[in-house]
Amino acid sequence: MNKTLLACFLLIPHLACSSTLPKQLAVPGGIVNIELGSIATPAPEVFFQKNRVLVLENDHKWVAVVGIPLDSKVGQHSITIQSGKHKTQSNFEIDAKDYPAQYLTIKNKRMVNPNPDDLKRISNERPTINKALNTWTEQPINDLSFSLPVQGRLSSPFGLKRFFNKQAKNPHSGLDIAAPTGTTITAPASGVVLNTGNYYYNGNTVFLDHGQGLVTGYFHMSKITVQAGQLVEAGSKLGEVGATGRVTGPHLHWNVYLNKTKVDPALFVPELIPAEAKQ
Ligand SMILES: [Zn+2]
CATH class of the missing domain: 2.60.40.1590 (Peptidoglycan hydrolase domains)
Structure with a gap:
């Protein structure tokens, strides 16, 4: 409390x-x-x-x-x-919100058009990732304000309509913070490490459970310094920024899920509240 x-x-x-x-x-x-x-x-x-x-x-x-x-x-x-x-x-x-478009060039073409082996890997990984995202832990929650998990430049906001090598892909599901490889990533709030792994698009990944379906994800890490089952306090180190998975450079991609839904992480960070949500 x-x-x-x-x-x-x-x-x-x-x-x-x-x-x-x-x-x-x-x-x-x-x-x-x-x-x-x-x-x-x-x-x-x-x-x-x-x-x-x-x-x-x-x-x-x-x-x-x-x-x-x-x-x-x-x-x-x-x-x-x-x-x-x-x-x-x-x-x-x-209400409606028109998210802007973003056009990115990915040098590794298999990250845009995976080959049959890659597709097999992606579909094998999906149940593990979904299990983490579908976690429900019954526990009281009294603080939903987050600190930023990494100090760096906000490089891509949530929701952008994405085009990789001119092909329309899923919209941007998190918030990107660009920082040099090796920059410390910290937990924005206390939680339990649900899962760590290396996934095709997400690279080295940590998922945290904060209770009642509030789950956060940390992608593209160079190093993971926590283990599944571990309890972390706000500010504890989770690992380091990297460029693993589908990236154009080193950054943290940060996801926040509520009721199995990806939402804008900026809404949880007092200094990042989007202008249209401020009133
Ligand atoms: Zn991202």
Whole structure:
């Protein structure tokens, strides 16, 4: 429990107590925070598109923190709220966001058009990666503000429409921070190491579980200094920046997942909140 919350519960219970929520940005790839009701009743179970959603306490209310998939349609969506046997829906709106395009040239052509052996490797890796991303750990969460995992230049924001060697590929699913090979990568918040490995596109990779479906991923590392199962504190070293996997140079690609959905990591980092989410 952080110091503010401790003060809330023990010292000044009459004051409103707040968690640190990520910034809301109701667009594809963004996050919507939905108030659910008083904490006088047990926390409800919340689902969005059949995936369980993170719920935390904020200002004496339960709040659902919903990750919005990049391919979501603009317009009305809803969550399902289950309190005991009682089931309700809550609607919310998703606005449009036009993410810019980015054209990259990859020298290793197999990273753009994998050969049959590469494709076999990619499909063999997928269940391991999906297992890490689909983790749900039941645990209370009270702080969703992250520090940047690497000091460096923000080289590519989340959501860019991507073209590799002029071919349209999946949009950019994380935030890129460029830094020299060997720069230390630290955990942005406490968590448990779910998985480490070397994957075709992601290179040397670490996945962290922060609880309730909040999972973070660290790709293209030159060195991994943690092991699966290890508990890490905010600021603990995870490894070093590198250029493994599909890259144009050394950088950290950082992913954040909520309810099995990749969302913009910048929404969790107070100094990086996107301009349109600031109000
Ligand atoms: Zn990236």
